[in-house]
Amino acid sequence: MRTWLGAAALLALLGAAPTPAARYPTAFATDLGVTKLIAETDADAAISGAQIFVAAGLDREPKNGNGVAALVAECITRTPVAGAALRDAVAASGGTLTYTVDGRSVHYYLEARSEHLDALVAMFAQGLAAPDFSAPTIALARQSLAARETAFETNPLSVGIQMFRRSYYATSAGQPALGSTASLALLSSSDVAAFYRANYKRGAVFSSVVGKLTPGLDEALKQVARGLPDGPVIAVAERARAIPASAPRIVAHRDVSAPWIVVGFAAPAPNSRDFGAMLVLESLLSDAFERSSATTIGFLERSVGAFYLYDSTPASLVVYVNGSQVDPALALRELLIVSHSLSTRPLGAEPLRHFKAAAEGQFLSDSVNLSDRAYLLGAFSSQGLGDDSINAALGSLERTTGGDVQRVAKNYLQRYIVALVLPRQQ
């Protein structure tokens, strides 16, 4: 109960002080002719990382083709290059290759000692240009994705977020990133090849690099783009369903010990003037309900948390309640009361300062390693935040006022979808 009294005390403070500026090294864009590169450089970096974005994400998956974006990516990393599967060849050369499928893209991440990164990007270019879509490779890729999907299904938070996304998005962007065992089984070699042919175009690729830029790296990134055919990149509609005022509830049962609740809201895109205010709300809804602790509470111990999902367009905000830590019905009720109250008056100066600092700290903590920085640089830039996109996002946060927070709470937090992940009945 003390937690909820804490939330009430927070609301009583509703009534702005400037915070000092935190800034990443200034990022810049380079036109490499065949492709674009955005970089944040450090001449002394021992390790560098490159994210290679291809506009071949979930939003381009055909109807009944869920999982094909991931299956193509998985096959690419398994394509033989230099005598081994690409991912293994990169690892044996002292680097890593991973990929992530999100709503708008699939992004491949390569990391290595700075002086070796160009060679590994060139190796990747070979695999990307001539992927192995043979039946054995697809079978192995499918098996790997299905295993990861099974693990995903055991995590109640992931399941809840996915339930909300599926309900919220009117396009394929809301489908599971890795597909499902059933959908993957239906995908044939020709489906995989067709998706690749339709989406892996020169104009669909751009890169972001954090670390040391070398002439060899520029050349290797050009090679990545040159290896793909020229041709039009078809625009896709980015649409979400309007969330009804009736607050729809979706229920699923899983092998979990306690119920989890995920409440999903629409949210502004990163290039919106409301972006900073939504970061503040994410921080506020994450922390306002949490019990006090002298040290920062780890994810497993948290009772409530929030994630601002700006990787898909339109963006969304999800707030989760861990039923093993707190009464979920009470938590949900409190959450909705706070969401409503935030829309009725501007946040006071002291809570605004506190939650802006917390939001900035959260943002910075989530964007420290090379992979995350390179991802954010590319993702924000592609969503209209300019070349120095991470700093632009921080600027948006700094400019946020109490009135902004009220407006954004009013515009976005009054309609929601509730996803309930409940234990299976014994």
Place this chain on the structure above:
Amino acid sequence: MNLSVRLRASVLGAFLVAAALPARAATADLPDLGPNVTVGRLPVGGTVIVSPAQGAPVAAVELWYRAPSTGFGPKPEPGIARLAAQMVAASKPIVGDPLGKTVSDVGGRLGITVYGDSVAISAVVPAIQARSIVKALTRAYFAPVATEDGFREAAREVEQESQISSFDPETVVRDAVFSELFSAGPQHFPTLGAPKDIAQISLDDTKAFATRAFRSQNATLVVSGAVDPGVASAAAGGRPDGDSSPEAPSEPEIASDLEPVTKNFVESVGGYGWIGPGIADTREATAMDFIADYLFRSDDGYVTRQVLQKYPQALLLGQFITLHDPGVMFVVYSGRDDTPALRTLVDDGFARVQQAMDPAAFSSALEAFKYHLLSDLQTPTEMADNFGWYNVEGAPDYAPGANGDGGIYFKTADSLTPDFVAAVAKKYFAKAPAVVTLRPEPAPAQKAKSQ
């Protein structure tokens, strides 16, 4: 807050030295950790390491102490180090806020990690707040304040943490392996202590522990990230209380007879471990790190890949824990009904490294190992952990972060050969390991039947 606590805090505060000396460049008595790393002594004793780096505008501010997790007294009190560190963070000083609130107010995160013979208090904060947090952290932990409220809150939080960690297979197996390998000393006991152990620790014992352990003279202050080299001048001065020496490492007692251990747990888990070289034997210790990386690196270790292919849902973790003396090679695996089969794959991996590797494969694995080392040092927290750990364990210039890939660690890695690695593996892995098996408690009906 009761009167005695107030007086204690006040007395400690009065002895604080007013201003800390800025860290100075490395000199003959200080290790050389690289051209960009400043090493110095704190005004009344203790070490300060500042490692500025470009990149994210984030700083890690850490305090490391040599302190046994079970306390300094003859009777072990498992969990007292964790409780004491938490109590200091939770206690409200006479002036200002508790440390935890100070860190969260600037958007930072505060964490405490306890090892068998050391304690680390770490804050990750926006870099522009680094000076203020250096000041707050050193104020709190160079003149620890203990209030009854802070103690109560800390006890509740540490008990909860202990409860949660009792469901973590890695923690349970590691604690059990260490308990088998060491017959006495702090490494014999779980670092967090069980909730019932924590409940028995008194405020007076905890305060006494904090006063002895949390001294500037016993501290290593590490600041890493986008910070000014002079950031450490914000450190509080500490208590010039006459005892200017840091604590000595505990002297572990290595068990002579190892018996397999079986415990009840929520799922089937296995693990085992061997005593390995101490930190002073840098070549053997580096060889053990290489072996752990080669076999168990996530995603592409030799054993990891086989496990991922055959048992993709399985848990597999293996590492060499570099300690003052001795170190420990440790592995844990879990795959429900497949756990025995996982053991076979792990056994095969350890058998494989006892044979000299093919030179080309070795060269490739070594290159990958060196990349992994650098990759694991890319954030301010990783770099600060690295300097803090190796300084506390007594070999600061052997830290992989010291002098980058031109430092002692990387030179030692370059000196490894297939034959040497195989010889080190044989030397340590030919002996019987400490084996731990966790298995689900039989259902009541099965229990009755077996009775």
